[in-house]
Amino acid sequence: MKRFLWFTLPIVLTLVLWEIISRSGFVSPALFPPPSKVAVALWGMITAGTLFSDLRASLWRIVAGLFVGSAVGIFIGLLTGRMKSFANALSPIIQILRPLPPVAIIPLVIVWFGIDDGAKIFSIAFAVFFPVWINTHIGARQIPQAFLWGAKLLTASSMKIFREVIFPAALPFIIAGVRTGIAIAFIMVFVSELAGASSGLGYRISITHLAYRIDEMIAALIMLGALGAIADQLFVFGTRKLFPWIKFSSK
Amino acid sequence: MSHIAVKNLAVHYDGYCALKDIEFEAGKGEFVAIVGKSGSGKTTFLHALAHFIPFSGEIAVPKNVGMVFQHYAVFPWFTASENIGFGLGDKSGNERVQIVREHLKLAELEDKKDKYPAELSGGQVQRIAIARSLAHNPEVLLMDEPYGALDAYTRDKMQQWLLDVWATHKKTVVYVTHDIEEAVFLADRVLVLNHHKFTKEFMVPFARPRHEEVKFTPEFSRLRKEIFESINSFEG
The missing domain is CATH 3.40.50.300 (P-loop containing nucleotide triphosphate hydrolases)
Incomplete structure (x- = not known):
């Protein structure tokens, strides 16, 4: 109960303060609509069905981009982290691409892949790849030698060692990388939907800007923020359920 | 000899x-x-x-040859029984279960078989490590x-x-x-x-x-x- 109060009270107070300021006459209600108007706009978006279709479009791009970027990042990271030859061969390329702000590739991606979902998923995957790769790489390199030596005495299968020793030993780092990737995926989906999209929360925010519907814009922003927070919490919850030993590993 | x-x-x-x-x-x-x-x-x-x-x-x-280490002696991502069973894949299912059970008993951890190492004491963890080595019947x-x-x-x-x-x-x-x-x-x-x-x-x-x-x-x-x-x- 106390936790619930600490969670809701700041939100309620912010909304009340916001409502008062918007209606006080000090600011233009058109530029700074009160939460009650935003709520009405949100309800309008729900009943018109645009909110649902925007959410679905953005979410699909995020999930697909995150999955592809993470899968490639984990795979390459385990290879470069555990095999010197791979690290030597791939590091220069990756190190040149890494300082590039991922949003900078979006114009090129549009030229290459057009404006459909594939282009957006590629942009997200590209951006997600780097934090996942670096974390996996570091995670795979820091594995205590005793784990590997011990495993070698107990099994001759290097596939088994890779799957059951190297992967879980690097997993806390991999999870940290993917979590960073989730935050980056939200940035990338928004930016990639600003230009050349016909659906998605980013697209909605950009056209409400043109239509001067600040109430709808704020409603879409709130949805984007809420979606990000929910995705992050779901990820933390899911990893705890799947890998219960990780929460203990800080001991 | x-x-x-x-x-x-x-x-x-x-x-x-x-x-x-x-x-x-x-x-x-x-x-x-x-x-x-x-x-x-x-x-x-x-x-x-x-x-x-x-x-x-x-x-x-x-x-x-079996080896027991002071640090990182067991895999923290496996439970007590999973640790002991690691690398026994060449044995048949029944035999494997039997070996794990025997060595859990040896380690005096039958009631803690589904616990992760971080939930066990240092002594219990080392007993798993020793039992795990012995499960492979090293010379x-x-x-x-x-x-x-x-x-x-x-x-x-x-x-x-x-x-x-x-x-x-x-x-x-x-x-x-x-x-x-x-x-x-x-x-x-x-x-x-x-x-x-x-x-x-x-x-x-x-x-x-x-x-x-x-x-x-x-x-x-x-x-x-x-x-x-x-x-x-x-x-x-």
Whole structure:
């Protein structure tokens, strides 16, 4: 109960303060609509069905981009982290691409892949790849030698060692990388939907800007923020359920 | 016929000499302890015996070797029973279950089989590590300060447990420790490693099965003192 109060009270107070300021006459209600108007706009978006279709479009791009970027990042990271030859061969390329702000590739991606979902998923995957790769790489390199030596005495299968020793030993780092990737995926989906999209929360925010519907814009922003927070919490919850030993590993 | 035979062993790390002129033998079923200061090369010796690191000279050990480490002894992502079952994949399902059950019992952790290592005490974790090694039925067990991180009371109990286990399995054991009392209590023979070479050997005369009380006898104290002096008086 106390936790619930600490969670809701700041939100309620912010909304009340916001409502008062918007209606006080000090600011233009058109530029700074009160939460009650935003709520009405949100309800309008729900009943018109645009909110649902925007959410679905953005979410699909995020999930697909995150999955592809993470899968490639984990795979390459385990290879470069555990095999010197791979690290030597791939590091220069990756190190040149890494300082590039991922949003900078979006114009090129549009030229290459057009404006459909594939282009957006590629942009997200590209951006997600780097934090996942670096974390996996570091995670795979820091594995205590005793784990590997011990495993070698107990099994001759290097596939088994890779799957059951190297992967879980690097997993806390991999999870940290993917979590960073989730935050980056939200940035990338928004930016990639600003230009050349016909659906998605980013697209909605950009056209409400043109239509001067600040109430709808704020409603879409709130949805984007809420979606990000929910995705992050779901990820933390899911990893705890799947890998219960990780929460203990800080001991 | 010796079970482990080492001739003229030397180990160098990037120009640094970690071990030199090492001659070593252990008979089948013998319990040999190696004591020495930190940095004397105790752990390196075990790593060479297990063929983990490059060395020069000759090492003859049986093929099936088990090892217990002080740190990272078990996999934190596996439960007690999963740890013990790791690497038993070549066995049939039933046989595997049977081996895991037996060794959980050996480790006195039947009621904790689904616990993760972080939920268990240091002594319980080391018992899993030892049981895991024994589940593979190794001919030789190498132990690298397995009790180094345990408190004195737990260590005493674990020493007694290890002697009981050893009495039934009769593995050849090479046991590295910095604790002279532990070495004398457990081993048939104690070797002193000073500055990268063995400098002294002590036979332990106490009858088996051994119990705590032997630690309080004058013979035990005398032997302990002799070993202590052979480590501390050495100027290499």
